[in-house]
Amino acid sequence: MQKIGVIGTGSIADVHLEGWRRMPGVEIVGYYDLLPEAAARAAQRYGGRAFASLEALLAAVDVVDICTPASTHKELVLAAADASKAIICEKPLARHSADAREMVEACERAGVMLFPAQVVRFFPMYRRVKERIDAGAIGKPAVYRSARCGAFPRPGGKFSAVHYADFAQSGGVVLDVGVHDIDFARWCCGDIERVFARGLTFAGRPYQDHAQITLRFVTGAIGFIEVSWAHPRGVFRTRVEVAGDGGLIEWDSLDRPPLLVELYDEERGLQRIASSPTAPEDEPYYAELAHFIDVIEGRAQPIVTARDGLEAVRAALAAIESMRSGWPVALKEFGG
Amino acid sequence: MSEKTVCIGFLGVAHMHSVSYAANLLRMADVEIVGMWDRSPSLAVDWSQRLGIRRYEQAEQLLDAGPDAVVVCSENALHRPLVELAAGRVGAILCEKPIAVTLADAQAMIERCAAANTRLQIAFPVRFAPAVVELKRRLDAGELGQVFAVNCTNHGSMPGGWFIDPELAGGGAVIDHTVHVIDLLRWFWNAEVTEVYAEVSDSLLHPGLGIDDAGLLSFTLSNGVYGSLDTSWSRPPSYPIWGDVKIEVVGERGAIYLDALHQYVTVASNETGKTQWVSYGSDIDRGLMADFVAMVRSERAPSITGADGLAALAVALAAYESARRGEPVPLENVIPSLNR
Numbered sequence: 001m002q003k004i005g006v007i008g009t010g011s012i013a014d015v016h017l018e019g020w021r022r023m024p025g026v027e028i029v030g031y032y033d034l035l036p037e038a039a040a041r042a043a044q045r046y047g048g049r050a051f052a053s054l055e056a057l058l059a060a061v062d063v064v065d066i067c068t069p070a071s072t073h074k075e076l077v078l079a080a081a082d083a084s085k086a087i088i089c090e091k092p093l094a095r096h097s098a099d100a101r102e103m104v105e106a107c108e109r110a111g112v113m114l115f116p117a118q119v120v121r122f123f124p125m126y127r128r129v130k131e132r133i134d135a136g137a138i139g140k141p142a143v144y145r146s147a148r149c150g151a152f153p154r155p156g157g158k159f160s161a162v163h164y165a166d167f168a169q170s171g172g173v174v175l176d177v178g179v180h181d182i183d184f185a186r187w188c189c190g191d192i193e194r195v196f197a198r199g200l201t202f203a204g205r206p207y208q209d210h211a212q213i214t215l216r217f218v219t220g221a222i223g224f225i226e227v228s229w230a231h232p233r234g235v236f237r238t239r240v241e242v243a244g245d246g247g248l249i250e251w252d253s254l255d256r257p258p259l260l261v262e263l264y265d266e267e268r269g270l271q272r273i274a275s276s277p278t279a280p281e282d283e284p285y286y287a288e289l290a291h292f293i294d295v296i297e298g299r300a301q302p303i304v305t306a307r308d309g310l311e312a313v314r315a316a317l318a319a320i321e322s323m324r325s326g327w328p329v330a331l332k333e334f335g336g
Numbered sequence: 337m338s339e340k341t342v343c344i345g346f347l348g349v350a351h352m353h354s355v356s357y358a359a360n361l362l363r364m365a366d367v368e369i370v371g372m373w374d375r376s377p378s379l380a381v382d383w384s385q386r387l388g389i390r391r392y393e394q395a396e397q398l399l400d401a402g403p404d405a406v407v408v409c410s411e412n413a414l415h416r417p418l419v420e421l422a423a424g425r426v427g428a429i430l431c432e433k434p435i436a437v438t439l440a441d442a443q444a445m446i447e448r449c450a451a452a453n454t455r456l457q458i459a460f461p462v463r464f465a466p467a468v469v470e471l472k473r474r475l476d477a478g479e480l481g482q483v484f485a486v487n488c489t490n491h492g493s494m495p496g497g498w499f500i501d502p503e504l505a506g507g508g509a510v511i512d513h514t515v516h517v518i519d520l521l522r523w524f525w526n527a528e529v530t531e532v533y534a535e536v537s538d539s540l541l542h543p544g545l546g547i548d549d550a551g552l553l554s555f556t557l558s559n560g561v562y563g564s565l566d567t568s569w570s571r572p573p574s575y576p577i578w579g580d581v582k583i584e585v586v587g588e589r590g591a592i593y594l595d596a597l598h599q600y601v602t603v604a605s606n607e608t609g610k611t612q613w614v615s616y617g618s619d620i621d622r623g624l625m626a627d628f629v630a631m632v633r634s635e636r637a638p639s640i641t642g643a644d645g646l647a648a649l650a651v652a653l654a655a656y657e658s659a660r661r662g663e664p665v666p667l668e669n670v671i672p673s674l675n676r
Contacts, residue, residue, distance in 0.1 A: 142537075142540040142541045142550055142568075142570070143540070143541065143550050143552070143566065143568045143570050145489075145566060147487070149586070149591070194662075196533050196535075196554055196664075197554075198485075198554055198556065198562040199485075199562075200484055200485075203484075208484075208588065210484055210485055210586060212485060212487065212554060212562065212563070212564045214533065214535055214552050214554045214564070215535075216535050220537060220540060221540070222535040222537060222540070222550055222552050223552075224552050224564055224566060226487050226564070226584075228586060230484060230586050230588075231586060231590075231591050232589075232590045232591065235591070237591075243541060243568065243570035243571075243572075244541070245540070245541050245542065245543055246572070247572050247574060248570060248571065248572055248575060254593070326664060327663060327664070328533065328662065328663065328664075
């Protein structure tokens with residue numbers, strides 16, 4: 001039985017907790033949050049108890065699940081590593097490369113698992129893309145494209161919108177969203193050689209952000225990623241395409257869903273509800289957490305490592321630097 | 337009421353669009369294709385027999401027949417000599433894209449036509465795709481508010497033939513597929529590309545090809561919009577269609593996704609051994625030909641000028657320059673003090 005402690009009880013913690021709650025072999029022991037009432041609310045909803053301090057939580061658990069904003073990760077990971085707890089840490093791994101590196105090295109020294117929650121690797125369509133590439137279906141990957149476009153985030157209401165709008169804290173759309181696609185691109189095409197980006201991050205639009213990132217991989221492949229917090233509210237558009245020297249794989253969230261509901265009423269007119277449900281065990285956050293448990297219990301090799309989390313942060317920060325300077329950034333010598 | 341018959345000749349038919357252009361002209365009332373010429377006798381014989389069009393042994397003989405206009409659909413590098421040959425002998429020329437393989441060639445063609453009082457139009461048929469026309473109307477109406485960015489693709493299949501001969505084509509996927517979309521963006525906003533960064537690779541999708549087959553452009557426009565364009569020949573032979581033209585525009589009030597040619601029926605055939613997307617969309621070449629014939633018949637200027645062709649070519653050449661240098665290239669360095 002793995003005893004789970006959740007640090008930070010905002011909206012992503014809710015998603016994790018829905019998974020932990022129905023997973024066999026784990027027990028939700030409790031929560032720590034800077035806002036005690038938030039931790040208490042989580043305890044009421046998912047069981048376990050609210051801890052008054054980080055130390056108290058660490059003393060009571062085997063595993064910590066860090067669900068706080070990126071800028072707070074380093075301190076929490078270092079404390080958990082010190083206490084020899086296995087760690088799953090939300091993306092981006094850190095706000096700055098140096099912090100991410102320090103976290104990775106501390107966990108390596110302590111012999112502690114630091115698992116970056118790069119959840120896109122667990123989305124079934126992305127997983128299938130990678131599997132088909134590995135099976136040789138498209139030959140050697142040559143041109144990678146993906147997109148992740150939505151509205152400006154405000155999951156917990158105004159407070160979180162203010163957090164995301166604070167570039168110093170969030171790193172904007174390129175760090176917060178870009179690490180998803182950068183990590184997946186690296187999974188498909190390997191290490192990144194250089195990055196070029198254009199975007200809105202420094203355009204003085206506090207509640208709109210958007211970027212286009214151009215990549216060159218070490219293998220010679222090239223790539224393009226669009227990330228957006230400038231699309232209309234309600235839109236969440238994702239897609240991925242990998243062309244190789246022997247074929248092509250593509251998926252687009254605009255593709256027809258397996259279930260489409262059409263309802264009419266005089267007041268609201270036509271309502272269209274698209275749905276693409278999965279079996280509970282294939283739900284990506286559940287699959288990610290279950291894989292993490294399999295890894296720490298020795299049943300699986302991790303499909304993503306702390307180093308991958310660090311490299312995704314580095315490439316995202318290089319894209320931000322490119323937007324700032326107007327020049328391509330070589331990743332090898334980039335400190336971030 | 338019958339109008340005066342417009343007589344048109346074809347100078348060079350190596351580009352496969354020539355077949356569709358000719359077929360559309362043949363279907364139009366009061367248009368006559370007086371003849372054709374191509375430097376390759378075998379291609380000329382084949383093409384002329386297929387379409388039932390008179391073949392001339394010499395380009396000059398075709399011009400001596402006195403066409404009102406000619407369509408130049410040769411290999412890219414021959415656009416200049418053929419346009420220069422026809423300038424002054426005909427009232428108008430429709431030249432396939434890209435206008436030429438160098439800016440000097442393009443400039444010379446424009447100047448020669450201007451001096452000879454021959455109107456030069458460049459063939460950018462995608463301007464006539466109905467979904468593109470609607471996108472432009474919505475942009476003109478300001479539906480998106482301030483536009484931030486465009487994410488574009490003009491993917492294709494590797495065409496082979498002279499398209500992969502650097503001497504005749506002037507480049508591979510980047511010169512082939514940059515100009516269509518850049519022309520549309522210039523047309524949408526009456527804006528110029530000001531800077532280009534590009535990742536370009538030879539033989540990346542087709543090992544041993546020996547010319548660029550993959551290109552990703554990142555650019556800014558003079559109206560402040562930034563954008564990207566994927567020019568890659570990345571649709572494999574097993575793919576259900578040859579390629580695409582997609583433009584996604586995001587602005588302060590929303591987004592518009594254009595997939596210009598996405599009007600097709602899905603055909604699964606044991607005959608071909610694969611599933612194909614077969615277009616039912618309006619023929620964009622018909623719009624281009626109708627516009628060109630109307631121009632020939634009138635006194636008006638071409639709707640798509642040589643300067644438009646040159647500006648689009650300049651972006652493709654800047655992309656190659658950027659890829660060589662590994663840095664963004666300002667367009668003013670590529671088109672020094674060009675009088676447009």
